[in-house]
Amino acid sequence: MDLSTEICGIPLASPVLNGSGTYDALAAQRAFGDAVLDDFPFAAFVSKTITRHPRPGNPPHRLWEAPSGMINSIGLPNPGLEAFVGGDLLELTALPVPLIVSVMADSAEDFTLLVEAVAAVPGVAGIELNVSCPNVHSGLIVGEQPTETEALMKALRPLTDLPMMIKLTPNVANPHEVAKAAEAGGADAISLINTIKAAAIDRNHNRTWLGVGGGGLSGPAVRPIALAQVRAVAGAVDLPLVGMGGIADGESALEFILAGATVVAVGTENFRDPRAGISVRDGLVSALQRRGFESLADAQASTLS
Amino acid sequence: MAGRERPLAPFNRRACRVAESHAAGGYRIFTLIDEQGPEPAAGQFYMLSGESEWEGESGRPYLPRAISVARILGTRGALRLEFLIDDVGPGTGRMAAFEPGDGCLLTGPFGNPFSMPRELNSDAAGAILVGGGIGIAPMAVLRRELVKRGVPSRTLLGFRDQEHSGGVDELFGCEETRLAFEDGSAGHKGYVTDLLIRMLEGDDPGGAVVYSCGPPAMLEAVRNICAGYGVPVELALESPMACGFGACYGCAVPKAEGGYLRLCVDGPVVRGDQIESAMAGEMVTSGIGDAD
Numbered sequence: 001m002d003l004s005t006e007i008c009g010i011p012l013a014s015p016v017l018n019g020s021g022t023y024d025a026l027a028a029q030r031a032f033g034d035a036v037l038d039d040f041p042f043a044a045f046v047s048k049t050i051t052r053h054p055r056p057g058n059p060p061h062r063l064w065e066a067p068s069g070m071i072n073s074i075g076l077p078n079p080g081l082e083a084f085v086g087g088d089l090l091e092l093t094a095l096p097v098p099l100i101v102s103v104m105a106d107s108a109e110d111f112t113l114l115v116e117a118v119a120a121v122p123g124v125a126g127i128e129l130n131v132s133c134p135n136v137h138s139g140l141i142v143g144e145q146p147t148e149t150e151a152l153m154k155a156l157r158p159l160t161d162l163p164m165m166i167k168l169t170p171n172v173a174n175p176h177e178v179a180k181a182a183e184a185g186g187a188d189a190i191s192l193i194n195t196i197k198a199a200a201i202d203r204n205h206n207r208t209w210l211g212v213g214g215g216g217l218s219g220p221a222v223r224p225i226a227l228a229q230v231r232a233v234a235g236a237v238d239l240p241l242v243g244m245g246g247i248a249d250g251e252s253a254l255e256f257i258l259a260g261a262t263v264v265a266v267g268t269e270n271f272r273d274p275r276a277g278i279s280v281r282d283g284l285v286s287a288l289q290r291r292g293f294e295s296l297a298d299a300q301a302s303t304l305s
Numbered sequence: 306m307a308g309r310e311r312p313l314a315p316f317n318r319r320a321c322r323v324a325e326s327h328a329a330g331g332y333r334i335f336t337l338i339d340e341q342g343p344e345p346a347a348g349q350f351y352m353l354s355g356e357s358e359w360e361g362e363s364g365r366p367y368l369p370r371a372i373s374v375a376r377i378l379g380t381r382g383a384l385r386l387e388f389l390i391d392d393v394g395p396g397t398g399r400m401a402a403f404e405p406g407d408g409c410l411l412t413g414p415f416g417n418p419f420s421m422p423r424e425l426n427s428d429a430a431g432a433i434l435v436g437g438g439i440g441i442a443p444m445a446v447l448r449r450e451l452v453k454r455g456v457p458s459r460t461l462l463g464f465r466d467q468e469h470s471g472g473v474d475e476l477f478g479c480e481e482t483r484l485a486f487e488d489g490s491a492g493h494k495g496y497v498t499d500l501l502i503r504m505l506e507g508d509d510p511g512g513a514v515v516y517s518c519g520p521p522a523m524l525e526a527v528r529n530i531c532a533g534y535g536v537p538v539e540l541a542l543e544s545p546m547a548c549g550f551g552a553c554y555g556c557a558v559p560k561a562e563g564g565y566l567r568l569c570v571d572g573p574v575v576r577g578d579q580i581e582s583a584m585a586g587e588m589v590t591s592g593i594g595d596a597d
Contacts, residue, residue, distance in 0.1 A: 027551025027570050031415055035316035048554075056564040060585055063545040063555035067364025070547060074554045077565065219367065271548035272354070272369055273318040274412060 001285045003296050007240050007263050008163030008188040010098050010125045012043040015296060016253065016281045019244050019267030020102040020128060020167065021048045021074065026091055028274060037096055041277025044098040046265065047089075049130045050118070051103070052110045054080035059211035064200035069219025069246065070268060071198045073210040076104065076130075085117055093123030102167070104130035107137060108155045119160035126163040129156070129187075132171075132194050143169040143194075146181035153185025165189035165242065168233070170222075171197050175229045176236035183237045190233060191242035191265065193226045219268040220246040227259045231304070234260020248276070250283020254291070257299050312343040314413050314550070320356050323407040324385065330471025332391050332439065333401040334375065337409055339384040345374050346418030347447035348541050348574040352549040353388070355399045356408030366396035369410070371546045371569070373518070375442035375476055376449075389442040389472045415549040416573045419447050422456060422514040425537040425576075430512035431457035435501055435527050437519025438469050443541045444518055445476035459483070459504065463497025463523065466490060498526045510534040517541070524583035531577055538577040544568045544585065558585045 003014040018041070025045055028036045057077030064071040078084065092099050101124055103114040111129070118124055131143035131152065142148040149166070156164065166182045168175050170193035179190050195216025200209040208214070226245020234241055243261025247253050248269045256264045269276040284296075293299045319341055326335035345351075352369035360367055376387035392401040403409065422429035432451055436444035441462055451458045460477065463485040464470035470486070483500050484492030493500055497519075505513060513534070517527040518541035531538035544556040549569045557565035558572065559581040566572065566579070577583075 021554070022552060024551045024554075027567070030570055031314055031550035032316040033313040039316065057554060057557060059559075060557050060565075061545055062557055063547055063553070065365055065368050068360060068367055069364075070368060072547075072553070072555060077554055077557075221364070268547075271553050272367075273410075274548075274550055274552075275317055 001288060001295065003281065003285065005263060005296055005300070007242065008126060008165070010044060010100075010163060012098070012263065014043040014281045014284070015257070015263035016042055016277050016284070017044050017242060017263060017265040018042045018046055018270060018277060019265040020046045020130065021076070022267040023270045024048065025095055026088060032274065039275075039278065040096050041270075041275055042097060042266070044100055044125065045092065045095050046100045046128060047092055047102050048078060049076050049102040049104045050078050050081060050084045050114065051076060052081050052105055052113055054078065054083065061209055061211055064209050064215070066198070066200075066217060066219070066221055069217055069221030071200050071210065071215040071217050072195065073212050073215035075212065081114055081117055085121060089118075089121055093121065098125035099123060100126040100128050100165070102128040102130050104133050106133055106135060108152055111152060111156055112159060115156050115159045115164075119162050124162065126165065127160070128191060129164060129166045131166060132169045141169070143167075143178060144172050146177045149178050150181035150185040153182055153187050157186035163188040165191050167194055168192040168229075169194045170225060170229055176232045179233040179237045179239070183239050187239060189240045189242060190237065191244065192233060193222070193229050193245045196222050196225060218246065220248055220252075222246050223252060227255055230256055230261050231259045247280060250280055250285070250287040253280050253284045254287040254299065257296075258302060258304060262300055311349065311416070311418055312346055312414055314415055315341045317341070318410050318412045320408045321411045323403045323405055323409055325405055326403045328471075329389065329475060331468040332389055332471030334387055334389055334472055334475065335400065335403045337386045337388070337411060339386055339411065340382060342384060342411075342414060343381050344377055344384060345386075345414035347450045348418040348443055349374065349414035349416050350549070350573060351386070351411050351413035351415065353400060354396070354410045355403070356410055358399055361395070361399075363395070366399060368396075368547050369412070369549070370396040370400070371543070371549055372400075373443045373541065373573075374414070375445055375472065377446060389439060389476070391439045412549060415569055417571070419516055419539055419541070419574050421454070425514050425539065426512070428512050429514045431459070431514075433501065433504060433513060433515045434458055434460045435463075435497055435515060435517040435519070436460070437463045437497055437523040438465065440519035440541070441473060441476060442518070444516065447516055448477070448480065461485070461497050461500045461504070463487075463500075463519070496523070496526070498523065498530060501527060501530055505530070505534045505536065510536050514538075521584045528577040528583050539574050540577060540583055541573050542568055542575060542580075542583060542585070543573065
């Protein structure tokens with residue numbers, strides 16, 4: 001079955017992407033060699049989040065295993081915009097698939113710098129905005145506030161013709177309200193969900209385990225929540241959606257497409273299996289055939305009763 | 306950072322058959338048949354999970370566990386990999402229960418191997434290996450690799466008690482080792498670091514190179530002793546780790562100059578002077594929080 005599709009005009013050989021920060025294509029080449037490029041697991045690659053200034057990331061511990069999932073508090077370690085553009089970005093644009101660069105800032109000014117610098121690099125196919133960060137001026141987390149989200153999108157929209165997708169946080173009562181605001185501000189697509197706020201309690205030492213006290217839950221444990229949010233957002237906006245949250249196989253990928261996602265992203269499952277993107281893609285073909293879908297487009301167009 | 310070229314892992318997670326499993330003191334040793342992977346180098350590790358009964362009734366274990374290889378038999382195409390396991394939580398518990406014929410999912414080998422002594426000290430006369438508890442596993446592999454290369458080495462091993470010295474006879478055989486038991490049940494009564502100090506006092510430290518793996522407090526003591534004598538040391542560290550190939554950024558260890566290294570791709574073997582402290586692995590036995 002032909003799985004080729006597109007999102008915001010970016011052509012994709014399949015609807016399977018990676019979630020930002022869940023696959024380091026360059027480190028994977030160090031571990032596995034060129035086999036990673038010969039059989040790249042995703043139809044487009046979403047980079048880890050880049051910020052204006054370098055970030056070392058959070059102090060350990062950064063991981064905790066939860067039932068059918070994990071909690072992380074990684075803290076977005078990255079080399080900063082300048083080093084990224086002069087270094088890893090060039091290697092990432094040479095990957096055999098379209099590149100979407102994830103950026104985050106605590107002000108519209110820094111977002112502007114990031115979007116302009118990244119958009120100027122040939123080979124970047126799109127930009128994902130990570131808005132799960134407090135705005136330095138208002139103190140509010142942009143992605144939790146429809147008004148902040150719309151204002152940011154409106155400020156960034158004129159900067160580039162590249163597709164801009166916004167990654168929603170699930171830690172809100174009404175994610176579809178934020179999605180509608182992103183649409184009004186000119187977003188081209190919406191990706192969801194980011195991780196769900198979570199705590200890891202070290203009961204043997206009466207303390208929290210993670211270095212910064214709390215983190216974000218991911219993996220199959222969050223899948224039903226992600227499906228509910230994808231469904232709610234799909235009903236509220238006309239934008240294509242990148243659905244993610246605990247996708248581990250073709251069957252769970254199909255659930256997201258039926259819930260309203262145009263394409264899907266694999267995240268935590270990549271940690272368990274470096275070829276998870278490939279098994280999700282192949283499993284999706286079987287899942288579609290088993291349900292009598294003649295094409296991916298049929299499933300994308302179907303609606304839940 | 307270790308300077309040797311490292312074997313590349315096949316780009317997959319492959320099901321390997323458990324060929325054998327038996328008790329070794331308070332620990333277990335099991336053998337996997339890996340038909341695809343290269344021979345790992347001393348210090349490298351694998352990410353392991355059970356093909357069945359992983360994500361059991363409690364939803365755990367969920368992530369694979371990073372485990373160092375303890376012995377390598379055979380060659381590429383028919384490798385037999387032995388692992389030394391301490392049952393301290395749901396992941397290692399499942400592996401300790403492996404029976405012949407069970408499937409184990411494996412990715413790797415991952416990480417930087419130990420450097421050879423001359424790569425660390427051009428005047429090196431040989432190597433001193435210091436292992437503690439379950440951490441004797443990578444020391445056993447390194448010991449064999451040094452023998453094969455004709456590099457002289459001496460081995461010092463420390464244990465809490467007999468129960469926690471599982472695997473020592475099998476992995477080190479009749480090779481000459483000096484033992485320390487904290488409970489005095491055999492060898493030196495006390496810490497293995499006492500033996501290391503005695504050895505460095507009797508040696509010309511200018512020709513020494515030390516390798517170590519064991520509990521964080523022991524590694525930190527070894528690191529400080531070596532710094533005091535000006536002796537190069539490589540340590541095999543442990544950290545909670547979800548992936549093993551640089552994807553999750555979970556296995557952060559503070560660097561001496563600030564910032565963090567990713568233990569899976571920048572380690573697990575690090576030079577003593579690369580890190581702020583070997584205590585970062587505190588409370589981690591071989592995995593992901595909650596003991597495991």
